[in-house]
Amino acid sequence: MQLFIDTANVEEIREAAQLGVIAGVTTNPTLIAREGRNFREVITEITEIVDGPISAEVVGTTKEDMVSEAKELVKIDNNIVIKIPLIPEGLKAIKELAQMGIKTNATLIFSVNQAILAANAGATYVSPFVGRLDDISHDGMELIADVCQVFYNYNYTTQIIAASIRDPIHIAQAAKLGAHIATVPYKLIMQMCKHPLTDLGLESFLKDWEQVKDK
Numbered sequence: 001m002q003l004f005i006d007t008a009n010v011e012e013i014r015e016a017a018q019l020g021v022i023a024g025v026t027t028n029p030t031l032i033a034r035e036g037r038n039f040r041e042v043i044t045e046i047t048e049i050v051d052g053p054i055s056a057e058v059v060g061t062t063k064e065d066m067v068s069e070a071k072e073l074v075k076i077d078n079n080i081v082i083k084i085p086l087i088p089e090g091l092k093a094i095k096e097l098a099q100m101g102i103k104t105n106a107t108l109i110f111s112v113n114q115a116i117l118a119a120n121a122g123a124t125y126v127s128p129f130v131g132r133l134d135d136i137s138h139d140g141m142e143l144i145a146d147v148c149q150v151f152y153n154y155n156y157t158t159q160i161i162a163a164s165i166r167d168p169i170h171i172a173q174a175a176k177l178g179a180h181i182a183t184v185p186y187k188l189i190m191q192m193c194k195h196p197l198t199d200l201g202l203e204s205f206l207k208d209w210e211q212v213k214d215k
Helices: 010-019 029-035 039-049 063-073 088-099 112-121 131-135 140-153 168-177 186-193 196-212
Strands: 002-006 024-026 054-057 080-085 104-109 125-128 159-162 181-184
Touching (some): 002 186, 010 039, 024 181, 029 039, 054 104, 063 088, 080 088, 088 104, 088 112, 104 112, 112 125, 112 140, 125 140, 140 159, 140 168, 159 168, 168 181, 168 186
Parallel strands (some): 002 024, 002 181, 054 080, 080 104, 159 181
16 A cells, blocks of 8 residues: 655655655645645645645535646646546536546545446545545445455556545555555654654664673
8 A cells, every 4th residue: 555645844754755655645735725825835845755645625616616726737747647636627627637648646536426426427536535434423434345346346547546545554554455545644653653662672673782882
């Protein structure tokens, strides 16, 4: 399973890229707003750090506006993927962009039916949201399991991005269920590195080394 980092913070992206573990980046208007910077400037800077899919979200609500925004965004870099909300106008935009050879990421997906629609329209990626379903007392991982089952049943080429990931357990579960990608905040990438037995083992090794290094 590939890991994308879900942030618009350039320093976090730079740090994660140095670990050698991220294959792409996802952003959204909320993440961009947190940085208080120009949207195109941030996206451009990200493309200079990560050589992989970079999702940039449109804000229009009509097919025409979404397609127009997408045409401008893909001029930034060949790795730009257009992130489009799963609404009827979004499906129209996904279809048109697919016909133009522009990659898309259907976002704000909360049901298998929405994922099926996005795949049939030609989306490159679908992003089922896990954490937001958990927030309203639904099992977000159940959605990942169901989308994986349907996509594998019918050999969809659309890739599944487990999104709205809130803890490291979600990442492991998504991997076991067969999601192609998990997009996660920087904090969770660092948490994935940690295990108390690793820390204890390293501490023990270093203590033992102090006893023998000068012999």
